[in-house]
Amino acid sequence: MKNLTVSDVMTRGVLTARAGTPVKELARIMVEHRVSALPVLDDDDRLIGVVSEADVILKQGHQIPRRPHWWEPMEQRDAVRRAAGDTAGRLMSTAPVSIATGSSIPQAARLMADHGVKRLPVVDAQDRVVGVVSRHDLLKAFVRSDDDIRADVLGEVFVHLLWDDPTEVDVQVRDGVVEMVGTVDRRSTAEAAERLVRRLDGVVDVVANLGFRVDDRGLARRR
Incomplete structure (x- = not known):
C-alpha cells in the first residue's frame, strides 16, 4: 500500500540563503517571493539553519545595540545576540527542524505541530535541502475523490x-x-x-x- 510521502507533495526549487547573506537581501527575498522563512546552507549545500521573517523583525526591534544581561531568560539573551548580527548566519536559528524525503504526511504534520512551525525543509540522505513542505502541501493528501x-x-x-x-x-x-x-x-x-x-x-x-x-x-x- 503506497501512501503519499513528503517528497510527493513538497515544493521543489527552494529559495535559500547562505550564512553571509545580508539582512537586507533576506528581507527582499521574503517580500518579493512571499515566503516566511529561508533555509540557510553551507558551502556544501547542507542545511545549517533557518532564518525566518520573525528573525529579521527581531533585528528591527533591537536597533540600539546592547549586550545581553546574565539575569535575562536564556531565550531573551539569545535574541539579543542574534539581533546584533547583520547576516543570515548571525540571525538564523541553528537547530533547524527538518524532515527526510521519504517521511509520511502524518509524520510531517506531527513534527510541525510539535515545533509550532508552518513549513519544514526537506533533506536527502546527505542533509542537503531538496524541497520545502508546508501545511498547505499536506492538505494534498486529502484531495482525493x-x-x-x-x-x-x-x-x-x-x-x-x-x-x-x-x-x-x-x-x-x-x-x-x-x-x-x-x-x-x-x-x-x-x-x-x-x-x-x-x-x-x-x-x-x-x-x-x-x-x-x-x-x-x-x-x-x-x-
Missing part, C-alpha cells in the same frame, strides 16, 4: 494486502468517510481491514460493521 479511495479499499486493502474476497463487503465512501458492511472469514481480517483503511490517503474516518466466520484470536492464544 471518494471513488479513488473506494478503489483502494477494495483493491489495495482487501485483495492485495488481506487476500480476502471483496465481493462480500459493501464499501461506501462519502466525503472521505469510509463505511464497510459485510462478512469476512476471520476476526483478525476484520480488525486489520479497519486499521489499514485508516492509513489510506484521504480517509477522514472509518465506520466498520464487519462480521466474521472464525474468531481466530482465541486460536492464536491457545497456540
Whole structure:
C-alpha cells in the first residue's frame, strides 16, 4: 500500500540563503517571493539553519545595540545576540527542524505541530535541502475523490494486502468517510481491514460493521 510521502507533495526549487547573506537581501527575498522563512546552507549545500521573517523583525526591534544581561531568560539573551548580527548566519536559528524525503504526511504534520512551525525543509540522505513542505502541501493528501479511495479499499486493502474476497463487503465512501458492511472469514481480517483503511490517503474516518466466520484470536492464544 503506497501512501503519499513528503517528497510527493513538497515544493521543489527552494529559495535559500547562505550564512553571509545580508539582512537586507533576506528581507527582499521574503517580500518579493512571499515566503516566511529561508533555509540557510553551507558551502556544501547542507542545511545549517533557518532564518525566518520573525528573525529579521527581531533585528528591527533591537536597533540600539546592547549586550545581553546574565539575569535575562536564556531565550531573551539569545535574541539579543542574534539581533546584533547583520547576516543570515548571525540571525538564523541553528537547530533547524527538518524532515527526510521519504517521511509520511502524518509524520510531517506531527513534527510541525510539535515545533509550532508552518513549513519544514526537506533533506536527502546527505542533509542537503531538496524541497520545502508546508501545511498547505499536506492538505494534498486529502484531495482525493471518494471513488479513488473506494478503489483502494477494495483493491489495495482487501485483495492485495488481506487476500480476502471483496465481493462480500459493501464499501461506501462519502466525503472521505469510509463505511464497510459485510462478512469476512476471520476476526483478525476484520480488525486489520479497519486499521489499514485508516492509513489510506484521504480517509477522514472509518465506520466498520464487519462480521466474521472464525474468531481466530482465541486460536492464536491457545497456540
